[in-house]
Every structure is written in structure tokens, then in C-alpha cells.
Amino acid sequence: MNKQIKEFRDYRSKMNERIITSDNLVLKRLFNLDTNTYAEGALSTRVKEMLGLVSSMVLRCDDCIKYHLEKCYEQKVTTEEIMEIFSVANIVGGTIVIPHTRRALEYWDLLNNSENQKI
Amino acid sequence: MNKQIKEFRDYRSKMNERIITSDNLVLKRLFNLDTNTYAEGALSTRVKEMLGLVSSMVLRCDDCIKYHLEKCYEQKVTTEEIMEIFSVANIVGGTIVIPHTRRALEYWDLLNNSENQKI
Amino acid sequence: MNKQIKEFRDYRSKMNERIITSDNLVLKRLFNLDTNTYAEGALSTRVKEMLGLVSSMVLRCDDCIKYHLEKCYEQKVTTEEIMEIFSVANIVGGTIVIPHTRRALEYWDLLNNSENQKI
Amino acid sequence: MNKQIKEFRDYRSKMNERIITSDNLVLKRLFNLDTNTYAEGALSTRVKEMLGLVSSMVLRCDDCIKYHLEKCYEQKVTTEEIMEIFSVANIVGGTIVIPHTRRALEYWDLLNNSENQKI
Amino acid sequence: MNKQIKEFRDYRSKMNERIITSDNLVLKRLFNLDTNTYAEGALSTRVKEMLGLVSSMVLRCDDCIKYHLEKCYEQKVTTEEIMEIFSVANIVGGTIVIPHTRRALEYWDLLNNSENQKI
Amino acid sequence: MNKQIKEFRDYRSKMNERIITSDNLVLKRLFNLDTNTYAEGALSTRVKEMLGLVSSMVLRCDDCIKYHLEKCYEQKVTTEEIMEIFSVANIVGGTIVIPHTRRALEYWDLLNNSENQKI
Numbered sequence: 223m224n225k226q227i228k229e230f231r232d233y234r235s236k237m238n239e240r241i242i243t244s245d246n247l248v249l250k251r252l253f254n255l256d257t258n259t260y261a262e263g264a265l266s267t268r269v270k271e272m273l274g275l276v277s278s279m280v281l282r283c284d285d286c287i288k289y290h291l292e293k294c295y296e297q298k299v300t301t302e303e304i305m306e307i308f309s310v311a312n313i314v315g316g317t318i319v320i321p322h323t324r325r326a327l328e329y330w331d332l333l334n335n336s337e338n339q340k341i
Numbered sequence: 342m343n344k345q346i347k348e349f350r351d352y353r354s355k356m357n358e359r360i361i362t363s364d365n366l367v368l369k370r371l372f373n374l375d376t377n378t379y380a381e382g383a384l385s386t387r388v389k390e391m392l393g394l395v396s397s398m399v400l401r402c403d404d405c406i407k408y409h410l411e412k413c414y415e416q417k418v419t420t421e422e423i424m425e426i427f428s429v430a431n432i433v434g435g436t437i438v439i440p441h442t443r444r445a446l447e448y449w450d451l452l453n454n455s456e457n458q459k460i
Numbered sequence: 461m462n463k464q465i466k467e468f469r470d471y472r473s474k475m476n477e478r479i480i481t482s483d484n485l486v487l488k489r490l491f492n493l494d495t496n497t498y499a500e501g502a503l504s505t506r507v508k509e510m511l512g513l514v515s516s517m518v519l520r521c522d523d524c525i526k527y528h529l530e531k532c533y534e535q536k537v538t539t540e541e542i543m544e545i546f547s548v549a550n551i552v553g554g555t556i557v558i559p560h561t562r563r564a565l566e567y568w569d570l571l572n573n574s575e576n577q578k579i
Numbered sequence: 580m581n582k583q584i585k586e587f588r589d590y591r592s593k594m595n596e597r598i599i600t601s602d603n604l605v606l607k608r609l610f611n612l613d614t615n616t617y618a619e620g621a622l623s624t625r626v627k628e629m630l631g632l633v634s635s636m637v638l639r640c641d642d643c644i645k646y647h648l649e650k651c652y653e654q655k656v657t658t659e660e661i662m663e664i665f666s667v668a669n670i671v672g673g674t675i676v677i678p679h680t681r682r683a684l685e686y687w688d689l690l691n692n693s694e695n696q697k698i
Numbered sequence: 699m700n701k702q703i704k705e706f707r708d709y710r711s712k713m714n715e716r717i718i719t720s721d722n723l724v725l726k727r728l729f730n731l732d733t734n735t736y737a738e739g740a741l742s743t744r745v746k747e748m749l750g751l752v753s754s755m756v757l758r759c760d761d762c763i764k765y766h767l768e769k770c771y772e773q774k775v776t777t778e779e780i781m782e783i784f785s786v787a788n789i790v791g792g793t794i795v796i797p798h799t800r801r802a803l804e805y806w807d808l809l810n811n812s813e814n815q816k817i
Numbered sequence: 818m819n820k821q822i823k824e825f826r827d828y829r830s831k832m833n834e835r836i837i838t839s840d841n842l843v844l845k846r847l848f849n850l851d852t853n854t855y856a857e858g859a860l861s862t863r864v865k866e867m868l869g870l871v872s873s874m875v876l877r878c879d880d881c882i883k884y885h886l887e888k889c890y891e892q893k894v895t896t897e898e899i900m901e902i903f904s905v906a907n908i909v910g911g912t913i914v915i916p917h918t919r920r921a922l923e924y925w926d927l928l929n930n931s932e933n934q935k936i
Binding site (some may be wrong): 602612614616629630634635637643657659663666667668670671 | 864871897905909
């Protein structure tokens, strides 16, 4: 697995575990609720993950973007679709979103490449 | 047509016209580009309007929310789907999004009701 | 009761009811979790409501500010304390917070005055 | 004087006075510092007011926008220059800035018209 | 002292010194005013630092979070209290605050651990 | 050339190229429009770059700040002028902008120093 992907996942897992084991009930429930939000419903998980991605982009949170890119990758979102999500984010959120788009596309390419390396 | 809907549309049209006729080329092109962003592509206009709606909610812009609600209404997005878009926006963006959700749902109901009145 | 206060409360109640009865489980649980967040714990409800107020101010949400001002009023936060919360919000968030501070102080004065009128 | 302009100025003056007389030293000093920020220096007041305007637009604060539009008007900023400031704000901040641009241009037109009425 | 803590403090001190010695009077006074904001008053420094922390979290500024965590640590804020501040920040600001919460809790643990190492 | 400057420019160029060659027309046009926004017009490129810089600061995007600092440097903006732009950004945007100001001033100093080394 690519080093950048591995580091992101490991740090995220370690600190989420640390937060959850801190016994703050509100944070535990919010984490739980966060997972439920993207479950299949009237909208598919696939569309919901796209909604999560575009929201993370206009709010300009790199780690949230990476997380939803991973989920979109699992949901077989294509690169062409990803670019259209990026275009909505950049039009709504402005050129201030461009630096995040650069890092997002780099991470998206890593996800696609690292997978290829497995084969 | 409902008064609140009419006022929103009239003001929006009048001032957009005022902006476009001011002969600022950058703004004209941005308005044009904005329209193109939601055209059918790898993603459908329907999904793109959902992306526009959720982005407007987490960025907390009431007028942008109303605009994308109208577009979602045109695209036959159901109330159940709208509520799931609202849920993503509120989980990602937090309870600070709730007051905008109240106004958004009120406007969504107006759109549905005023249409019914036409029949 | 003061008209502005009554309108705020009535609209808030009506639309919260509308959201909750829409049967979106994520939103219902988030509303529930929101209430739990400010319960007595390691920190008192009084301090937590101050935290909610200052957060609403730097994020510049007038309705959220009004809501937490009402809760601070219930918790017997003094005007001098409120002004210090406003000062933290304006220093951290900048002069962009000033217009919200104007409306917040007006609402705070209304809360104090309307209560006086009851006596 | 135009009614909308008068109401904006009257409310602003009244509540600023209320804040300053509350005897919170931090807020008093911040208000004072705010005034100093736009004084003639290495940059002219004219350019600084443009900086204040574009900042208010990308942060999407209608009252701050109105205030800086008034200051730009005093500084003889032309409509063509205002439109270019709007274009920077909309490109950097995205289409989420458009509703604020509509209200900003309306207010700018009012400022120019009401002045004409005086003559 | 822990390396991450030392680097944060050293860079902060060095660049604050650089800013202050640049002879921009507005920035100097703002820095000064910032210090005064958290002085004992109607509210204790302890509560004000909590207000500063929660504001920094919902505005998602990692360096501001670290700074206020250090101040909270000096004020003997407990880990249980810190977690409740985090819970308010995550509920008000949404899951977009989670990545900042991960880094905040890591830094909080470092502060507690590095202190222990001194003993 | 200074290493930090070189890395910023190289990564920016590489990923912008990657985005543009992805054949998403909306993003291509937005990149193009972004360039046009800062062209000489009613306002000079020099003033427009100052507007871009202050917008990037209040929106707190480090990479956008670096980019506009480079453009301001090309436009012979003086250090005293830069400090006044920083002061507007910090007053409007609050102390949350300070960490970005530290990094901005460091980068500005690098630009000035690395250039001196060329001579």
C-alpha cells in the first residue's frame, strides 16, 4: 500500500480509537450517527458519499476529503465523475478550493495507482 | 404562485440582470460557467443539483439553498431524498446548519404546495 | 412577551416539529444529541451554554446566537459576563462578528426587558 | 435619504453606541482599532476600504459589505472599480457570493441614486 | 520537552516577534488586545480559555487550538472537561471538526505526558 | 532558489497541469477565468493582487496566500504595504488569522531573501 495512504489511515484509526475510548458519550454517539448517515436509504450510499465529498471540499477539510475519496473509490465512482464533483465544489466554493483540489486529485490518483500495484 | 417564492424569483432575476448588464466580463463568464456546471455529464443534472444543494447548506447560504431546492424540485427529487441531503449537511456541517434547514424545509414545502395549487 | 422573541420561538418550534416528524432518523438523533450535549457533566450547563454561544458567534449564525442567549438567560448569566463572551467572539472572529454582536445585544436586552415587563 | 440606507445607518449607530457604553474595554478598543486600520498609511484609505469590501464579500457579511460600500462611495470609488472588486470576490469566494453581490449592487445603486436626489 | 510541543512554541515565538517588530501599529495593538481578552474579569481566565478553545475548534484552526490547549492546561482544565469542550465543538461545528479533534486530543495527550516526563 | 519556494511552485505547477489535462471543461474555464480576473482594468493588477491576498487571508488558505504573495512581490508591493494588508485581514478576520499571518510573513521574507541571493 502507498505510504501516504497508509499513514492517513493509521493515524485516523489510532486517534478515532483514542477519542471513542475517552468515554465521552456525545462524541461516541456522533461517530455512530456519522456512520449511519451514509447508509443506503432513499439515496444510495454512492450518492451520499458524493454529497459528503463535495461538502468536505467547499468546507476545505483535507482529511475529510481524503476520507470521502476513499469511500467514493469503494463505491466505484469513476474519475470522470470525481472531476465533476470537483467542478461543482470549485464553482460553488471558488478558487479558494483549488489548493484542496490539487491535493484531492493527487490522493485520488494514489488510490487508483496503489490498487493497481496490488494486481 | 406563493408570494415568498415569487419575491425570491423576481428579486433574483432583476439583480442578476443588473449584474450581467454591468459589462463586467469576469462576472458574466462566471454566471455562464455556473450554468454549465450543472449540465448533464458523467453525473446527471439531478445528482449535480443535489451536490449544489448540500454545498449551499454546509456553507449556509439561504438564497443558494432556495435556488438549488427549486432545481431539485424540477428534477423530481423526492421529499425523502431531500431529507437525506439535509441529514448529510447537518452531520457534516453541524447544528449550526439547523436554522438553515428550518428555512429550507419551509421553502421545500412551499414549492410542493404552490404546485399543488396550480392543479 | 416581546413580539420579536415570540416570533423567533414560534417559528423555531413549528419548524423543528416539522423536521422531527419527517421521519429522518439521522436528523431526529442529531436533535436529541444536541440536547444531551449541554447537560450537566464535568462542565456545568451554564458553562456549556456559554461555549455554545461563543461558537455560534464566531460561526455567525443569528438564530443559533438567539437560542444560546435564551439558554444563557435561563442560566442567570449576567450582562457583564455576556459582554465578555462577546469580546472573545469578536477578538477571535474579527470585526466581521460586529453586526451579529449588534443583533445579539439587542436580543439580550429584549430578553431582560420582556422579563421585567412580566413583573 | 433613501429609507433602506437610513435604516441601516440608524440601527448601526444605535447599537454601536449601546455596545460602547456597556463598558467592556476589549470591545471599545477593538472598535477604536477598527477605525485606525483604515487610516492613510503606506496604503491609501481608498485602497484599504477596497480591501475591507472584498474581505466582507468573501466572508459573506451583508452589513459589513454595506458599511464598506458606503466608505468606498465616500472615497469616490467608481462603479467600474466596484464591479472589479465584486469579480475578485466572486472568483475567490465562488458562486456562494452571488446572492451577496446582488444585495451589494442594489445598495451601491441606492447610494448613487440617493445622492443624486440631493442635488 | 516533547519535540512537537517545542517546535510549535519556538516557531510561534519567533514569528510573533517578527510581526511585532515590523512596526505595524494595528497588528501590535491587536496582539496586545488579544492578551487582555483572556484576563480575569466577570468571567475567569479559565472559562475564557475554554471559550477561546471552542471558538478555535469550530473555526478549525489547528495552531489556535494548540495555543488554547496550552492555556487550558495551565488553567488545570481536566481531560474530562476538555472532552466536553470537544463535544460542543463537534456538535455545533459538525463532523468536519473531527480531524481537528484528532490532532487536538493528540496534542493534549502530549502536554500531559511531557509534563509527566519532567517529574 | 529557496527550497520552500521551489517546492510550493513545483507542486502547484504539477497538479494544476494534472487538473487541466483531465479534460473537465468547467475546471479548465475556471482556471482561465481566474487568470483574467487579475488583468489590468479599471483597477490595476497591483491592487487586484492585494485584493486577492486579503481575501485569501480572511478565508485562511495558506497556499492561496503564498500564491498572491508571489504576485504581490512581482508587482513591487512593499513590505510596509504588505503589513497593512495583513492588518486589514487580521482586524476583519480576527486573531484566527494570526497563524496564517506568521506563515505569510515567513514566506514574504523568503521571497525577498531568495531574490537578494540571486544578485
